[in-house]
Amino acid sequence: MSKTQYYAAASLDGFIATSDHSLGWLLQFGDPEDSSYPAFIREVGALAMGARTYEWIVEHLVNPGGEAESSWPYTQPAWVFSRGALPVTPGADVRFVSGDVRPVHEEMQAAAGGKNLWIVGGGDLAGQFHDQGLLDELIIQVTSVTLGQGAPLLPRAIVDPPLRLISATPFGEAFVELRYEVPWKERSSGEVRISVGTG
Amino acid sequence: MSKTQYYAAASLDGFIATSDHSLGWLLQFGDPEDSSYPAFIREVGALAMGARTYEWIVEHLVNPGGEAESSWPYTQPAWVFSRGALPVTPGADVRFVSGDVRPVHEEMQAAAGGKNLWIVGGGDLAGQFHDQGLLDELIIQVTSVTLGQGAPLLPRAIVDPPLRLISATPFGEAFVELRYEVPWKERSSGEVRISVGTG
Numbered sequence A, B: 001m002s003k004t005q006y007y008a009a010a011s012l013d014g015f016i017a018t019s020d021h022s023l024g025w026l027l028q029f030g031d032p033e034d035s036s037y038p039a040f041i042r043e044v045g046a047l048a049m050g051a052r053t054y055e056w057i058v059e060h061l062v063n064p065g066g067e068a069e070s071s072w073p074y075t076q077p078a079w080v081f082s083r084g085a086l087p088v089t090p091g092a093d094v095r096f097v098s099g100d101v102r103p104v105h106e107e108m109q110a111a112a113g114g115k116n117l118w119i120v121g122g123g124d125l126a127g128q129f130h131d132q133g134l135l136d137e138l139i140i141q142v143t144s145v146t147l148g149q150g151a152p153l154l155p156r157a158i159v160d161p162p163l164r165l166i167s168a169t170p171f172g173e174a175f176v177e178l179r180y181e182v183p184w185k186e187r188s189s190g191e192v193r194i195s196v197g198t199g
Helices: A037-042 A051-062 A101-112 A123-131 B037-042 B051-062 B101-112 B123-131
Strands: A004-011 A015-017 A044-050 A078-081 A094-097 A116-121 A137-143 A164-171 A175-181 A185-188 A191-194 B004-011 B015-017 B044-050 B078-081 B094-097 B116-121 B137-143 B164-171 B175-181 B185-188 B191-194
Touching (some): A037 A044, A044 A051, A175 B164, A175 B175, B044 B101, B044 B123
Parallel strands (some): A004 A116, A044 A116, B078 B094
Antiparallel strands (some): B004 B015
16 A cells, blocks of 8 residues: 655754755765665655755756756656745656645645655655644664754654654664654545544 | 763654653653663763753652652762752762863763763763763664654764764664764773864
């Protein structure tokens, strides 16, 4: 069954980017050889991201300056949440949207053909999906640094019921990947029921 | 050799307490049966904590209200950093100090008899030991919750060189314990040399 997954790298102290949007803290480790990313992305049928994540990808991956132009890194359709106009990326299957995440989630599911939905970032967008009971899993590459401040991983309180740790997989000294299920949503035949804790 | 260790529980998003100092998010899990704490505390010869951590322990563990008075939970000597006066706890081997952590670290080492030094919290006190090149290890119980805001785990940027992940040990669905070495300090015959990265 299709899952909605927030897959992201974070510092040990819970930031996904520095205050000045630098990713040097992360890129210093290079591409981890044994990353879970190839297996993860094969199962993704649609993605969603915020405007800043989109701009970062365009700036760093699509138009990385002096070098030969790279291309949009995803073959899956992508929904980009933005209040303002953003530059179109040639060759990218991107829809610009704003507002409520629920209708976008329905569109993504229709497009994904039974594959998973990836919330690329940022943290508040993942939080909006969670607010609506639409987030199923967190897959966080906890990186062996602290940043002290920056963009938060997930600016929400998810305490009662807590997340469920599914696995913890180290990748050398640089990363540990933590997988969590969001347990408070139970679906039966397409219906969403929200259990409320008593604690 | 004696190590200085920051051993603490944190949320997945890097907080050690909520903004209102509640620990319900942590205590909902009860005492984990297989915790690393018994083995950890056996090797501790001295501890240091900030004023708020001390007050929390006194309020919640020593004087938990209506019930029979409990006692100070540590047999090791403890140094409490505080700018103001704090209530003395009967039966507790506590020294109140303030200012630079370096002379306190020396006192702690002298008292610890070769055992480890535990920085109990909070995050800024651990950061002050790190600032002086005195922190050797982080041992963090990453708890399966997010808090969204609160008291930060370690309000410092430790990026270059990064920490070194030593181990990741899950305890059921509620915790994963991550152990890190702080790699930029090399000691030889008691001397502290600080290597400066080039990145």
